[in-house]
Amino acid sequence: MNRGRHRCDIYRVARQCGVILRDGREHSPTSRKARECFCKPTLREIGRANGEDHLKLVLMLMTGEDHNARELYADMIKAVSGVLASQPDLVRRPALIDEFNAIDLASLRRAARTFNLSMARSDALKVLLMIMLYPSWREAE
Numbered sequence: 001m002n003r004g005r006h007r008c009d010i011y012r013v014a015r016q017c018g019v020i021l022r023d024g025r026e027h028s029p030t031s032r033k034a035r036e037c038f039c040k041p042t043l044r045e046i047g048r049a050n051g052e053d054h055l056k057l058v059l060m061l062m063t064g065e066d067h068n069a070r071e072l073y074a075d076m077i078k079a080v081s082g083v084l085a086s087q088p089d090l091v092r093r094p095a096l097i098d099e100f101n102a103i104d105l106a107s108l109r110r111a112a113r114t115f116n117l118s119m120a121r122s123d124a125l126k127v128l129l130m131i132m133l134y135p136s137w138r139e140a141e
Contacts, residue, residue: 008047008055010040017059019072034069042074046081057084057091061100071105075112079125083133086126090133103132 014021014037024038037043047055058081063069084090093099112124 006048006051008044008052010043010047010055013047013052013056013059014043017056017063019059019063032070034066035063035072037072037077039072039074039077042077046077050081050085054081054084061097062105064097065101068101068103068105071109073109075120075122076105076109076125078122079129082122082126083129087130087133099133103129108132 011021018035020033020036021040021043022036022038024040026038043055043059046058058077059072061084062072062077062080090096108125108128109121111128112121115124117124
């Protein structure tokens with residue numbers, strides 16, 4: 001994981017992934033559509049820290065299914081990015097796309113909100129994503 005500064009054109013990456021970037025001031029929870037993203041600063045931060053390929057993978061995984069493509073919120077994007085950055089073996093998994101598509105990101109966000117933990121929501125989401133992506137951990141001991 002390279003923690004250096006990368007050049008990152010978030011507009012190009014978003015276009016490649018079919019994501020529509022919008023200004024935060026345009027955000028309306030009632031009219032939000034799939035593949036709309038209102039958190040350009042988060043995308044820029046992730047792209048600069050981990051590179052365009054990493055950011056592209058994050059967006060592709062999150063938009064693979066329409067129900068998940070509605071979850072392009074900063075906390076969820078940070079969580080997906082954090083899990084991928086901390087677990088490089090995931091990127092090599094042949095079934096990663098299918099595994100990710102099977103996860104209901106909206107229910108994970110609701111759970112993280114409901115738990116009201118004393119940590120950043122993105123950190124709670126990382127834990128929930130890890131549990132979903134590593135089911136054998138649930139069965140350990």
